[in-house]
Amino acid sequence: MGIHGLSKVIADNAPAALKEVPIKACFGRKVAVDASMSIYQFLIAVRQQDGMQLTNEAGETTSHLMGMLYRTIRMFENGIKPVYVFDGKPPDMKSNELKKRGVKREGAEKAAAAAEETGDTENFDKFSRRTVKVTKEHNDDCKKLLKLMGVPYIEAPCEAEAQCAILAKSGKVYAAGSEDMDTLTFGTPVLMRHLTFSEARKMPVVEIELAKVLEGLEMTMDQFIDMCILLGCDYCDSIKGIGPTRAVSLIKEHKNIETILEKLDSKKYPAPEDWPYQAARELFRAPNVTKAEELDVKWEAPDEEGVVAYLVGEKGFNEDRVRSAIQKLIKTRTGTTQGRLGDYFKPVEKPAGSTSAAKRKMDAKAASGSAKKKGGSFMKKK
DNA sequence: CCTCTCACTGGAGACGCG
């Protein structure tokens, strides 16, 4: 669930931290991506008309492999080298949150089963998407595919987002590529959003720079973490009646949650009972991660025959499609390491030249520029 | 009237053809 409302807080209070980056300027960048989150999205989205996932003849789901294969290749075509990070064991503090989600999913499972029985495809589709769960098999399938593709992956001991942040902090990758704002709370210096579908949807990549977030909010990192806890994180409740506006001003005035609890009118804004905000804070400050020095992150040549044997032989993919996909990977991969290594740390944003690609980018940018900037409204979710 | 919170909802991938 990330940090509740953080993206709006940043947009309102630290706009300078946000930068729209043409996808071209991302060429050569290495990025850490939360694998489980990607798989989850594929399992939800990659379906056929009847709401069923794609499967091979044996009935094994293939939606996640399809998504992983093509999205990864698309990133490579743009010169972006992903390293996938898999979740480990969730922290104990998350168990309350997880229990809530489990109960919800059970309800959805029942509703989906009922809809299936009565032949209500619309409702079956709707509810079955809410029953999606990434299993060990899904993860293992994707690890096998990535290995064959020559794309590195890491198994995090705990939260993938925290591991992504460490990789970026250490310089092993340029940024964490995620939609999940708590990657910033875990301390990634740069967060890249809308990375995966920027080309397909003409949505610009947005970079969020942590240093500028802190500058704009006039907070230290510790104050920022406390603010995130007040906004609402996965690890503990927040104070009822304190939303984005009050969270920002309370931290600015009192600097930390301890002082806020002293000064705040506890009749009006009672803190949750047995509120483990200090433990949550500790999870953000010092998360359980593997040290970056111990990790080996290398992109290798894809094993075309291996990929074909797996996807075509075992999973029923179309051979021509798989081979041409791998060819794209091989072509862009060698192109990347040969020519472009030089400009890989310069994020320069420039007006762009005269290529058709550049022109398309500018059009997309202009369109999105007029459609957005609408900062007044209030948005809420659950 | 304005500001804010909360609850509920829907939609979400990538490709290629016409």
Add this chain to the structure above:
DNA sequence: CCGCGTCC
């Protein structure tokens, strides 16, 4: 440049 069906 789209809308929409197909991928497995």
Add this chain to the structure above:
DNA sequence: ACGTCCAGTGAGAG
């Protein structure tokens, strides 16, 4: 053996 996250809506409190 878990797991989203945004954006739009409306109701209600202060």
